Amino acid sequence: MESIGHDLRQMQRTPLHAAHVEALRRIGREEVFAEGETVAEIGEPMNRFVYVEDGEIEVLHAYSRERMMPSTIGPAQFTGEIAFLAGGVYALPMRAVRKTRAIVVDRAEMLRLMAEVPEISDIVITVYAARRRLQLEQRATGLTLIGADRDASVRQIEEFAGRNRIPVRSFDLVCPGAVAIAKECGIEPGHPAVIFGQGGVIEAPTPLKVAQRLGLDLRANPGEVFDVIIVGGGPAGVAAGVYAGAEGLRALVIEDIAVGGQAGTSSRIENYMGFPTGISGADLVWRGEVQALKFGTSFAMPRRVIRLARAEDGLFCVTLDCSNEICARALIVATGVQYRRLAIPGIERFAGSGVYHAATEIEARRCRDAAAIVVGGGNSAGQAAMFLSRSASHVHLLVRGDSLAASMSDYLSSRLAADPRIEIHYNTTIAALHGTDALQAVETRNPDGTSQRINACAVFIMAGAAPNCGWLSGLVKLDEAGFILTGAAAGRTASFETSQPGIFAVGDIRAGSVKRVASAVGEGSVVISEVWRYLADSA
DSSP states (O other): OBOSSSOGGGGTOOOOOHHHHHHHHHHSEEEEEOTTOEEEOTTSBOOEEEEEEESOEEEBOTTTOSBOSSOOBOTTOBOOOTHHHHTOBOSSOEEESSOEEEEEEEHHHHHHHHHHOHHHHHHHHHHHHHHHHHHHHHTOSSEEEEOTTTOHHHHHHHHHHHHTTOOOEEEOSSSHHHHHHHHHHTOOTTSOEEEESTTOBOSSOOHHHHHHHTTOSOOOOTTOEEEEEEEOOSHHHHHHHHHHHHTTOOEEEEOSSOTTGGGGGOSOBOSSTTOTTOBOHHHHHHHHHHHHHHTTOEEEOSOOEEEEEEOTTSOEEEEETTSOEEEEEEEEEOOOEEOOOOOOTTGGGGBTTTEESOOOHHHHHHTTTSEEEEEOSSHHHHHHHHHHTTTSSEEEEEESSSOSTTTSOHHHHHHHHHOTTEEEEETOEEEEEEESSSEEEEEEEOTTSOEEEEEOSEEEEOOOOEEOOGGGTTOSOBOTTSOBOOGGGGTOSSTTBOSSTTEEEOGGGBTTOOOSHHHHHHHHHHHHHHHHHHHHHHO
8 A cells, every 4th residue: 555755765865966956055054063063953943954965963862862763864965854844843853973064054945946946846855755754653753642541632642643644652651661751751650741852741732732842833924814725634625735836826724633634534545546556545635735835835733713704805814713813815615524423322421532533543553452333334434444454353334224335435345245354234323332431332223123232442433424614604605404505506607616706615515526535636626726716806
């Protein structure tokens, strides 16, 4: 299956050409780092590109300050990883092994050069993606979690980091690794904690606080007006971000949970053109995010839009959950849909400790060698069942209807039927959940009123599609089910424009859309031409 980054050896050796180095020299400056001098400290903004001409730079362990990797950054190599594109911070410190001479280029100038010279961009991004992949696989980072197995807030951070491709080290509350980290950071062992850097304990941790520490939060100057704001970071929203940036629009993508949206929870997509061996939804959208960042599109997450208004000057202004207001000349709604909350007594009690709405590696670890239940009859549910069957002892797929033919791709339903670890229960719903601190069993119900008790450690709910349009403040027309009307249905000539000129809708939130990743990407890319025309006509 396709994965992010390329051969990890590219992390060490993918040299820039001589002409590229000269271009760096023209816009940068020469700096010399003495032996033992810190080149970058954990938590510092990644605001400069450092190209080594002579010398050697090593990456350090966040706590022990010893060399973390056997390889170093030497002549013809450069510092940084993918967070450089987004203006993030260093997750690991670096220092000069010996006297080191380098060309240093400010981030803004480097991004401009990468936009002008695609060959430089290709090399830098390839190396940066490989480094991020290495960080993820080796858990090489200064962001450390203790107690995700016991504490809901730490578990929330683990899920947020995992879905957003943020490298993290996670330790159970009671284990030698957690004790060692606690001692290194000077905190008392045996307590849940989220730590960034030595002694950098994040009090009352939330995904937003972590994002702020990592430099992923909203960046907008007071009074700044974007050309287009894209609300939603799923396939449609990210595709719009790619094409908006490529066309020179000043664009901002706002996402409230994780870039990737519902598609980001799909462990394996096999019917997306160009990936014959399949690709996870998270990897697919992550690639798009990197492309969008390369073209200058900004991302803000986790931020939720709670209200939309149109100002007297025609600008569309969104109010965020932090009360900040951001304005743009046009708006694209790409919020998709969310899985419906099932009306099961006490379901809130097991949220995050047995009831999930995503099936990623993090959740799969929690039901290793135990039975798991997946609720739903669509492709996402089928992909989750196949993915979980690798680690769970048995997977029960609960389907409300009497067939999968109308809602699931044939190749996927055939695999489910052939897998001995997966059992499909048709015409079945959940009646009750049982457990104390965590989920232990599920009671199912059939149409004839009979019930069955299934011992299971987790329930993955991937059923129903509920639109979230309340924040639109009634500015656009919706259909009876709450989806946004566009094109002719909204009285417009542009295919994706809503009843309110300047507001467009793409992806699953749009009435009549095809609920497939490929169609969402297509709509997100095509809508930018309509945005262009609107902006030109209203200029």
